[in-house]
Amino acid sequence: MGRYQAVDRDSVLDAAEMLVRTRGIAALTIDAVAKAAGISKGGVQSSFGTKDQLIAAMYERWGTEFDAEIARLAGEAPLPLARLRAHVEVTYRTDKAEGDRAxxxxxxxxxxxxxxxxxxxxxxxxxxxxxxxxxxGRRARLAFLANEGAFMLRCFGFMKMSEREWREIFADIRGLLDEANGGRP
Known part of the structure; x- marks a missing residue:
């Protein structure tokens, strides 16, 4: 009789995210994740239950990582505008793989x-x-919406943006945040 081997949830999430990045969300099945992670289908199900619960865990991990980076940039107990500025900076620094993941x-x-x-x-x-x-406040909200719009347009491939355009767009977004902060960065 074989010994039960614990499933590393992070490894399974990594495998699931790689599937989504390389083959799209339609390829995300419990069976495909199990094969990609090198474990049994039952191992995935015992760790996450259903496909929806797996997706929820992926989304939660991504959000936790994103928020941790915001906290690192904004510091302890930041003012709302500083937190929003950090959100914009984290978005700006998002690379292709992270954008595909999101x-x-x-x-x-x-x-x-x-x-x-x-x-x-x-x-x-x-x-x-x-x-x-x-x-x-309206300028800050507009900066946030521009940030999210630029990110989604780029990540979904709806609009090609060179690195130069990406930098220029985010310079404009930062300018809106500066205006929202009385002209101060």
Whole structure:
């Protein structure tokens, strides 16, 4: 009788994300993840349950990593505008692989309404504390929307952007945040 071998959840998530990046969200099945991770289908199911739970774990890991990088840049107890500026910086630094990872996870939201709610809450929290009734708050909100729009257009391949265009767009977004902060970076 064989010994039970513990499944490394992070390795399984890595395999699932690689599948999404290389073959698209449609390729994400419990069986395909098991093969990619080199474990049994039952190993994936015992760790994550269903495909939807696997996607939720992927999305949660990505969000946790993104938020940790924001916290690292913004520092402890940042003001809302500083937190938003850090969000923009993390987005700007996103490389192709990370963009593909995010795009794949976003695409999965189309098939699972329960994941959409989590995403809506996450996005709403980005503007927590920003007073959008003021011109400065509206500029900050516009910067956030421009940031997310540029990111999604680039990651989904809807708009080709050279590195120069990417830098210019983010210089403009930073300028909006500077205006929202009374002209201070």
């Amino acid at each position: 795009a794949g996870l976003m695409a999965s939201l189309l098939n699972a309404p329960e994941h959409l709610t989590l995403s809506q809450e996450w996005y709403a929290s980005r503007l927590d504390g920003i007073d959008v009734s003021t011109p400065e």
